[in-house]
Amino acid sequence: MISCPKRWRSYEEEEKNMSVQVYLPTALRSYAEKRETVELDGKTVGEILSALTGRYVGLKEHLFSPEGRLRHFVNVYVNDEDIRHLQGVGTAVKPGDSVLIVPSIAGGSTALAEGAALSPEELRRYNRHIIMPEVGLEGQKRLKAARVLTVGAGGLGSPLSLYLAAAGVGTIGVVDFDVVDFSNLQRQVLFSTGSVGKPKLQEAKARLSGLNPDIRIETYETRLTSQNALELFKQYDVIADGTDNFPTRYLVNDACVLSGKPNVYGSIFRFEGQVSVFKAPEGPCYRCLYPEPPPPGLVPSCAEGGVFGVLPGVIGSLQAVEVIKWILGLGDPLVGRLMLFDALKMQWRQLKLRKDPNCPLCGNNPSIRALIDYEAFCGVRSAVGASNGSPLPEISVEQLKARMDRKEEFYLLDVREPFEYEIGRIPGSHLIPLGQLPERLGELDPQSDIVVHCKMGGRSAKAAKLLLEKGFKRVTNVAGGINAWSERVDPSVPKY
């Protein structure tokens, strides 16, 4: 055994006595090599703390704000005396002193953020909220501190974001990547005639900021994907789903469950709408209600099936109701209930939703633990796949035009509805609506070359698949349908 020379030992002891002992709480030890105490030199608390964060860089963000000030929920004691009662970080320390870092522990059930004070203009603006005791000043501040993400700036996203902005939700995020079209104006009340042709987000931001300049509008001009959804959702308190397609709807649901966010859901179809709030693990998720997406093409989109223009106004407004209730912690959230609205019968029905213990996402033994490929899950890519699994032959509208110009012999089949055929048609096409096709197969020659189109390519893909299954050999789908024809080949055919 080697003993230390006496002189060296005394130097070491002196060194120890020269130092200040810093005690770390359990929550921060992981950032300091799991140490409970650290010995440091310095003349003031400020010097000690900067030596500490210099040695253990990971501690810095927990102790100091980005501006370099000690965070207000960090308590520092010198020998059991709170430095707030001494000279703050300027408090002198001497060798042998103890500096103790003690977390301030607080929380609560509501969302009031410090600093969310309301200006006199805001007090006037929100007066009709504030005078209701259920909202009050506290509730209005809570709305200001809240962050809500709306996925889609369309029929649902329009009334939803307008009411959230009017109500004073402090930060509204909007995801969309579309351009305003004339056909949007019948229901998408965020936009005006002058918006046509402009990016939706640019128009939405201008409209919402005009309505309420005191709030922040964050825009994301991108498609929501499995790669960006979780990162985006974690920045928000509530997610409102205003999407119009199944892949994105499942993506929103899954990302909400995986990030623990409430999903305020709405959907519309022709004259009917649905609203619910999905919040796992406490309540069911969208997959508990619809474990599988419908077969592609079965449920037409608004563009294909049409939609009663005021319907999204009803449903999107109810989504806003649920978002605002959620933020305020008011009333009964629509968790575990699905509201069904029928505008023609003017009837509401309420379905009780149960959590599915076998749900692959939020059930007892979940198999989905990360976001997946939603286009593949919903069969969108295989929507153009033939029955044997090989891809369905497809041509563009330009290729169709070229074949016509070359006077090639083929049968051009239009599977839209008669009223759509009245709006406009591609010369030489024959109309058999998709719904009548199974009974009218006899009108077609199985040996002929059949080219199928509809409005946008969805229904015709379904028709082409049916024909192939029935033994037709040469069937081709027109990608993009007559709307693509109108855009890229013949603008005199009306786009609708």
Add this chain to the structure above:
Amino acid sequence: MMGEIERHALASHPEECCGVLLGPIPPDFDRQGRSVEAQEHRPLANAWESGGRGTRYQIDPALILKIEKEFRGTGRGIVGWYHSHPDLPAWPSPFDLSRAWPCYSYMILSVFKDELRATRSWIRSEGGNDFVPEALEIL
């Protein structure tokens, strides 16, 4: 122990209750998915100003200091905290998040008048932007 915490939450309604969870500090305390065994709890006074305790709690740092000192050098200590949400769900609020520390388990009890509706446990996510639910196993 759970029974006592639940009784504490029920007795404090309509105010929030709060307390500390104590146990061995696991070596992987900062990892999500770690296992924390709370062997002991202590109810603590809600030190938030009166009038606001229905939606807020605060723990006197002097008490935390005392507990930290008591367990110094033992390998045991504060593994988490519990508090109640009177008449509201047992998931964390943005305010809880704004005050959350890393590593600790935050157990929240949802209490409606005479009824305990749910008890859930949460850990702050690594980036600090969110809470992640933790499995809560009552031994």
